[in-house]
Amino acid sequence: MTDKTQFTALESLKLGERPEGRTLLTAQWVLGHIDGQHRLYKNGEVVIEDGTVLFVGHDFAGDVARRINLGNALISPGLIDLDALSDLDTTILGIDHHPGWAKGRVWPKSYIDSGPYEMYSQDELAFQKRFAFGQLLQNGITTAAPIASLFYREWGETVAEFDAAADAAGDLGLRVYLSPAYRSGGMMLEKPGKIVPVFNEERGFSGLKDAADYIARQNGRHGDLVRGMLAPDRVETCTADLLKRTQDVARELDCKIRLHMAQGQMEVETVRSLHGTTAPVWLNSLGVLNDRIIAPHATNATDEDLTLYAQNNVSIIHCPLVSARGGSTLKSFSSVKKRGINIAMGTDTTPPDMLMNLLIGLITCRINDGTPESIRCADLFDAATLGGAKALGRDDLGRLQAGAKADIAVFGLDDTFMAPSIDPITTLVTGGSGKVTKAVFVDGRLSMRHGEVAGIDMQAARAQAQAQYDGLIAKYPERSYNNPPVSEIFPPSYPLAGKHGEEA
Numbered sequence: 220m221t222d223k224t225q226f227t228a229l230e231s232l233k234l235g236e237r238p239e240g241r242t243l244l245t246a247q248w249v250l251g252h253i254d255g256q257h258r259l260y261k262n263g264e265v266v267i268e269d270g271t272v273l274f275v276g277h278d279f280a281g282d283v284a285r286r287i288n289l290g291n292a293l294i295s296p297g298l299i300d301l302d303a304l305s306d307l308d309t310t311i312l313g314i315d316h317h318p319g320w321a322k323g324r325v326w327p328k329s330y331i332d333s334g335p336y337e338m339y340s341q342d343e344l345a346f347q348k349r350f351a352f353g354q355l356l357q358n359g360i361t362t363a364a365p366i367a368s369l370f371y372r373e374w375g376e377t378v379a380e381f382d383a384a385a386d387a388a389g390d391l392g393l394r395v396y397l398s399p400a401y402r403s404g405g406m407m408l409e410k411p412g413k414i415v416p417v418f419n420e421e422r423g424f425s426g427l428k429d430a431a432d433y434i435a436r437q438n439g440r441h442g443d444l445v446r447g448m449l450a451p452d453r454v455e456t457c458t459a460d461l462l463k464r465t466q467d468v469a470r471e472l473d474c475k476i477r478l479h480m481a482q483g484q485m486e487v488e489t490v491r492s493l494h495g496t497t498a499p500v501w502l503n504s505l506g507v508l509n510d511r512i513i514a515p516h517a518t519n520a521t522d523e524d525l526t527l528y529a530q531n532n533v534s535i536i537h538c539p540l541v542s543a544r545g546g547s548t549l550k551s552f553s554s555v556k557k558r559g560i561n562i563a564m565g566t567d568t569t570p571p572d573m574l575m576n577l578l579i580g581l582i583t584c585r586i587n588d589g590t591p592e593s594i595r596c597a598d599l600f601d602a603a604t605l606g607g608a609k610a611l612g613r614d615d616l617g618r619l620q621a622g623a624k625a626d627i628a629v630f631g632l633d634d635t636f637m638a639p640s641i642d643p644i645t646t647l648v649t650g651g652s653g654k655v656t657k658a659v660f661v662d663g664r665l666s667m668r669h670g671e672v673a674g675i676d677m678q679a680a681r682a683q684a685q686a687q688y689d690g691l692i693a694k695y696p697e698r699s700y701n702n703p704p705v706s707e708i709f710p711p712s713y714p715l716a717g718k719h720g721e722e723a
Contacts, residue, residue: 226288229658235392235673237664240284241268246292247632248643251275252618257296257601259643265294267625270442270663275619291633292657293643296619297361297626298573299607301396301477301536302515302565305351305365305384306344307688310541310568312709320408322708323699324370327408330698331417338371338694343687345383350680351569352384352393356667357677358571358653359628361660362394362607362616364448364477366515366567370698371691374419375401375426375452378433389441390674392666394626396448396475396611398433401426402456406485408700416455416489423461427451431468438472442662447474448513454480454498455489459505466507475511475611477536481524482516483547499524499533508533513610515565517555518547529558534610537602538567539580551587552580552602553594563607564599572653573603574630581648596648625663631655 232238249263252275266274266283274281316322326335339347348365355363365384369375376399388395403423404416427449434447449469451457457465457478469476480486480498487497494501500523502508510532517535520528528535537549549555555562566576577599584594608617615623630647631637634655640646647655659667666673692709696702715723 226286229287229289229668231285232287232665232668234665234668234671237270237662238285241266241273241282243279243283243286244289244294244627244629245286246289246294246629248293249275250293250295250619250644252296252620252623257597257604257618263294265619265627267627267660267663270625272619272621272623272625274621289629289657291631293630293632293647294619295359295628295630296604296617296623297628297659297661298359298603299362299563299611299617300355300360300566300571300573301364301513301563301607301610302366302538302567303351303355303360303363303571304367304567304569306347306367306371307684307691308569309368309370309691310544314544315712316709318412320412320414321700323695325406325408325414326370326698327700331407335373337373338691339687341377341379341383344377344380345387346680346683347687348380348384349387349391349675350677350684351571352387352391352395353672353675353677353680354569355571356391356393356659356661356672357656357670358566358573359630359656359659360393360566360571360573361626361628361666362396362611364396364513366450366477366565367400369400369402369405369452374405374422375399378429381433382437385437385440385445387674388444392444392661392664392673394444394616394624394661396446397437398430398447398450399426400450400452401430402452403458403461404456406455406489411700414485414489416493418458420458420461423451423458424464427461427465427468431472434472434474438474444662447472449474449476451476451478453486454478454502455486455493462502462505462507466509466511469511475513477513477515479515481514481520482518484519487519497521497524499527503527503531510534513563515567516542516549518542518549525555525558525560529560532561534561534563534606536563536565536610537580538565538576539583540572540576541567543579543583548583548587549580551593552584552598553588556598561606561609562602563610564603570653574647574651574653574655577603577648596645599648600644625660627658627660628656629658631657
C-alpha cells in the first residue's frame with residue numbers, strides 16, 4: 220500500500236489532462252454524500268479514477284498513484300449553473316440607465332423595418348462562448364447550460380456558434396447542455412413606452428429544427444461532456460404551436476427544455492394580453508407544463524403558477540443576484556421549497572460568481588420571510604449542486620459519492636480576506652466569492668488551477684472581450700429609439716472632468 224505520508228503538489232498534475240491511475244485528494248474539509256444528503260468530513264479524502272469518484276471518507280485502504288493534500292480548503296461537488304451567461308454581459312448596462320426602451324433594450328420599429336442584423340461575427344460569437352466557459356470554471360462551476368441575449372442577433376442563435384461551443388467545452392473541460400436558442404417572435408418598441416410583440420412563426424419552427432438536428436449530432440460528444448437541451452427563448456416570444464412541437468421534439472430526443480417565464484412585468488403583461496392569463500397557466504392549458512421544463516427566475520410567479528409548478532414537477536432556476544439587482548426577488552426560496560418545487564441555481568451575469576449568488580439568495584429570502592430561521596446556507600448550497608442535478612435528471616452530478624462523476628471544485632478557506640470559522644459552507648456562502656476557487660476537476664480532468672484554465676489564456680481573452688464590447692456599444696445608437704449618441708444612452712456615473720477639473 221502507498222505510504223500515506225507522501226504527498227505530491229497540485230502543481231504536479233498537468234492542466235487540461237486526467238491523471239493516470241488513482242488520485243487521492245485530501246483537505247481539511249470534504250463535502251461527501253450519504254443517504255441522499257450532503258455530509259461533511261473533517262480531514263476527509265476523495266479518490267478519483269478515470270473520471271469517476273471511487274471513494275469518499277477517511278482512511279482509504281487501497282493503492283493510489285498519487286496523494287494531493289489541498290490543505291485548508293473544502294473539496295466540494297462542482298457547482299451547477301443552469302442559466303450561465305455565454306455572451307458579453309449587457310445586463311449591467313441597464314443598472315443605472317433607464318427606461319430600458321430608450322436605452323436599446325428593445326428593438327425600435329425603425330430598426331426592425333431596416334432589417335435586424337448580427338452585431339457579432341461568427342468568430343466573435345465562438346470566442347465569447349470560450350471566454351465565458353473559462354470564467355465558469357474559474358468560479359467552481361463544472362456543469363453549465365449557457366444563455367445569451369438575442370437583442371444583438373438577427374433573430375435566433377446559429378448552429379455554427381454552437382458547434383464551436385461544443386468544441387470549446389471539450390477543449391476547456393466543462394460539462395455543458397447546449398443547443399441554439401430559437402423563437403417565434405420578439406418585442407418591438409412601437410412608440411415611447413409602448414412595447415408590442417411581433418411574430419414570425421416559421422422562423423421559430425426553423426430554429427427548432429436546427430436545434431433538434433444539433434442535439435442529435437452533438438449529444439454525447441467529447442466524452443459525454445456535451446449533451447442537448449432545447450432552449451426556446453422566452454415564453455412571450457413563443458407561439459402555442461412552437462411550444463407543443465418543442466415538447467414533441469424533447470420527448471423524441473429525451474432532453475430537457477429551458478424556458479424563461481414568470482420573470483418580469485413586461486412578460487406578464489404581454490402574455491396576459493395575448494392569452495388572457497399567466498404563462499404557467501397558459502402552458503398548463505396547452506398540456507406542455509411538465510418535468511421537462513426548467514424555468515428560470517419565477518420572480519413574478521403567482522400562487523397559482525407555483526401550485527402548477529409543484530403539480531407538474533417543474534424545476535425553477537433561481538438567479539438571485541440578477542433579479543435583486545433589477546429590484547425583484549423569488550418570493551421566497553423557503554416558501555417555494557416548502558411547496559416541493561425543485562430549485563436549481565443560475566448566475567445569468569458576469570462574473571458568474573455562484574457563491575455571491577448564494578449569499579444574495581440567503582439575504583433576499585430572509586428579507587421576504589422576515590425571519591432568519593426559514594433558510595440556511597446549506598439550503599442554497601444544495602440548490603447549486605443537488606438542485607441542478609435533479610433538474611437535469613442526473614444522479615451522478617452534484618454530489619461526491621462512489622460512482623458519481625468526478626466533477627469537483629476546491630475552495631480555499633485560508634485567503635487573508637476570509638474570516639476564520641468552524642464551518643466551511645457558512646464561511647463560503649456568507650464571505651466567499653468565486654475568487655477562492657483553487658482548482659476544478661471535470662470528469663476527473665484538471666480543468667482549472669489557481670485561475671489558469673486549460674485551453675485559453677484568460678488574461679489575453681479579457682482584453683479581447685473588452686474590444687468586442689466596445690464595438691457593440693458603438694452600435695447602440697442604430698438600435699435605440701431616435702438614434703441618440705452613445706454619450707446620451709450611457710452617460711457616466713459622474714461627469715467627466717476636463718484637463719483642469721472642469722466638466723468635459
